[in-house]
Amino acid sequence: MSNLDREAVPSLCGGRGFVVAEPVRELLSPRTVKLGESTEVRRLLPNLGRRMVGAWCFVDHYGPDDIADEPGMQVPPHPHMGLQTVSWLHEGEVLHNDSTGSTQIIRPRQLGLMTSGRAISHSEQSPRSHARLLHGAQLWVALPDADRHTDPRFEFHGDLPRVTAPGLDATVLLGSLDSAASPGTTFTPIVGADLSLSEGADLNLPLDPDFEYAVLAMSGEARVDGVPVLPGSMLYLGCGRRELPLSAPSDAGLMLLGGEPFEEELLMWWNFIGRSQEEIEQAREDWMTGSRFGEVKGYDGAALPAPELPAVPLKPRGRVR
Template sequence: MELLEGRDVPLGRYSVVRRTLPNKVRRTVGAWCFLDHFGPEEVTGKPGMRVPPHPHIGLQTVTWLFDGEIRHRDSLGSDELIRPGQLNIMTSGRGIAHSEDSPAAKPPLLHGVQLWVALPAGSRDQAPRFEHLEDLPVASAPGVRMTVAVGSLGGVSSPAVVHSPLLGAEVTVAARTPAEITIDPAFEHGVVVTGGAVRVEGLDVPPGSLLHIPEGRAALRFEGAGRLFLIGGVPLEEDLVMWWNFVARSHEEIVAARDEWQAGSDRFGVVPGGQEPLPAPALPMTRLLPRHRVA
C-alpha cells in the first residue's frame, strides 16, 4: 500500500481543491485519472463554486457531494441541480462543454469530490451523454454503510453507465473496531478520507491524501469513525496524454481539441446560461508525451 499526498490547486476564482490524482508517482487508479476533494467550505455570503463553460474529450466526469448543491449545465441542454447522495456522470466522448456553479439560494456548506474516468480506446470517440441519478443503491456491513455511485459493492450495483470495470462509493464507518468490507481482488483501489478519523488496514489516512491499495486484496478493514470515498478498477494499461481538460493518446489530439475550442467549433457546442467560456491556456513549448499509470 502507498500513501499519496495531495496538493492544493485553485479552481476558478473562488475555490481551492485538494488534488490527489494524477499524482507524481501514480497517475491512475483503475481508469480513474483525476480526483479533486473540495471543502468542507462555508459559502454563506460567498460565490461558492464558479466554474465557467469549459470543454472535455476522452473522459467521464463524476460529481459527488457530501454537503451543498451544484448546478450542472452542458452543451447537450442538460440542466441539473445535484445534492448529496446523488450522482452526476457526464460522458464527454469526442467532445462536450459544461459549467458548474453554486446556485444563488445555496446551503451554507459545500463539500464533495470531482473525479474523471479515462475512457478506453474503444469508447473514447462516442457521442457525449449525461446522467443524473438520484436513487442509488445502498449496502451495509457491520459498522459500515456504503452508497454505490459507480460499479458494484456489498452485493448491490449502480445503474450508472461506465465503459471499464470500475467502483466508486461513499463509505461511512461507525465507531466500531474493526469493520470490514469485501472488495474485488482484480481491482486496485484508492481511499480518500473526507471526514472524521479512519484507519485503513491499520494505516492512518489523513484528509487530503489518497491511500493506494494494489490488486490482490479481497477485503478492506477499517477502524475509527468517519467518511471516505472509495474508488477502484482494473489497472489501466493504456498510456494517456492528459492536458488541461482533455484526455487523449497523442499530442496532436490535444492540439486539435484546443484549437477547436478556441475557435468556437461545433464539436463542443454551447452551454446555456450566457456565461463567458473559459479560454484554454497556452500549450507548453515541449511536446506532450503519453504517460504510463505509474511514474
C-alpha cells in the same frame, strides 16, 4: 469540473507497467489548486507518485467550505474529451449545465455522471441561493479507445444502491460492491463507493483481487488496513486484495475507488484525454475557435480559455514518476 491550471502539464497515463500487483499501503499527499473564483481543492490524481487507479485518472477533494456569504463554486463553461466526470457531494449543491442541454442541481449522495465522448462542454456553479457549506469530490474516469468517440451525454441518478453492515453505510456510485450495482454507465470494470463509518466501526470490506484500489479520506478519523488517513489524503492499496480492514475511532467518510488496471496508454492535458499530441492540439484549436464542443446556456459569464500548449512536444510520463 475543470482543471483550471493556467500552465497545464501533460501526462501519459495508463498501461500495466507500473501497476502494483500486490497489496501495498502508499499514502498520497494532495497539492492545492485554485478552482474558479473562490473554491480551493486538494488534487490527489494525477499525483507526483501515481497517476491512475483503474480507469480513475483525476481526483479533487474540496471543502468543507463556508460559502454562506460567498458565491461558492463558479466554474465557467469549459470542454472535455475522452473521459467521464463524476460529481459527488457530501454537503451543498452544484448546478450543472452542459452543451447537450442538460441542466441539473446535484445534491449530497446523488450521482451526476457526464460522458464527454468525442466532445462536450459544461459549467458548474453553486446556485444563487445555496447552503452554507460546500464539500465534495470531483473525479474523472478515462474512456477506453473503443468508446472514447461516443456521443456525449449526461446522467443523473438521485437514488443509488446501498450496502449496509454494522458500522457501515455504503453508497455505490459506479460499478458494483458486494451485491449492489450502480445504474451509472461504465465502459471498463470499475467501482466507486462512498463509505460512511460510524464511531467504533471495525469491519472487513469485500474486494475484487483483480482490481487495484485506493481510498480517499473525506471526513473524520479512520484507519484503512491499519493506516490512519486524514481528510484530503488518499491511500493507494495496489491489487491482490480480497478484503479491506476498516476501522473508525469517530464518525468518518471515505471514498473507495478501484478497477481493473487500465491497459491503454493515454495522453492527458488540461481537460482533454487523447492518444497523441495531434489530437490534443486539434481539441484545443476546436475549443478556442468555437467548434465541436457546443454551447453551454445558462451561465452568466465568458467561457474558459484553454492554456497555451507547451513549447516542447508533449512528453510521456507513465503511471508513476
